[in-house]
Amino acid sequence: DGGITQSPKYLFRKEGQNVTLSCEQNLNHDAMYWYRQDPGQGLRLIYYSQIVNDFQKGDIAEGYSVSREKKESFPLTVTSAQKNPTAFYLCASSILTDNSPLHFGNGTRLTVT
Amino acid sequence: GIQVEQSPPDLILQEGANSTLRCNFSDSVNNLQWFHQNPWGQLINLFYIPSGTKQNGRLSATTVATERYSLLYISSSQTTDSGVYFCAVEPSGRTGGGNKLTFGTGTQLKVEL
Numbered sequence A: 001d002g003g004i005t006q007s008p009k010y011l012f013r014k015e016g017q018n019v020t021l022s023c024e025q026n027l028n029h030d031a032m033y034w035y036r037q038d039p040g041q042g043l044r045l046i047y048y049s050q051i052v053n054d055f056q057k058g059d060i061a062e063g064y065s066v067s068r069e070k071k072e073s074f075p076l077t078v079t080s081a082q083k084n085p086t087a088f089y090l091c092a093s094s095i096l097t098d099n100s101p102l103h104f105g106n107g108t109r110l111t112v113t
Numbered sequence B: 001g002i003q004v005e006q007s008p009p010d011l012i013l014q015e016g017a018n019s020t021l022r023c024n025f026s027d028s029v030n031n032l033q034w035f036h037q038n039p040w041g042q043l044i045n046l047f048y049i050p051s052g053t054k055q056n057g058r059l060s061a062t063t064v065a066t067e068r069y070s071l072l073y074i075s076s077s078q079t080t081d082s083g084v085y086f087c088a089v090e091p092s093g094r095t096g097g098g099n100k101l102t103f104g105t106g107t108q109l110k111v112e113l
Helices: none
Strands: A004-007 A010-013 A019-025 A031-037 A043-051 A054-057 A064-066 A076-078 A087-094 A108-112 B004-007 B010-014 B019-025 B029-037 B043-048 B052-056 B059-064 B069-074 B083-091 B107-112
Touching (some): A004 A087, A010 A019, A019 A031, A043 A064, B004 B083, B019 B107, B043 B052, B043 B059
Antiparallel strands (some): A064 A076, A087 A108, B004 B019, B052 B059, B059 B069, B083 B107
């Protein structure tokens, strides 16, 4: 089955540690995205990538980094510089044309204490 | 940036009832999508609808782009419709395709027996 796989589902880290969230898709989508969701809020765009080896900052990129070495993979690193890292992180992908809907993975819930 | 307001913020329905959810946005858009987030956090794309009307089973959506709003109709609601409904938009003028979306804060729907 085609889809977007995020792992792990739950992640716990100590403050000051970097942590990397995995996102893999087998939909052959060119574009991939990372969004963050806080309780009771909508989603906010962290980073996006439209082609391998290229990515752009979204609205809240500070404290995060990404890479896009393969079309299928778009890992997100939450660095120690991110002041409020505890959140629900959602990876998404889409075809890179107009009128293409966005599809999401099941998310990773990160808790930093 | 563009503002997205959804109403009502919360809604409780009896199973079988109909409802209308509203999304207002502050600028012209070339991309508008509706999503359903289930109680486990999974986001499902319901409609890609920057203008016009679409229907999918018990759900339908209408976007009046010139007046900057979109409506999501749920008919004969079921308990499985519970969750949060998000509207997300991308302003006109952004180039390059893709889905760099701004989300509203959602409508929390609970359908009771």
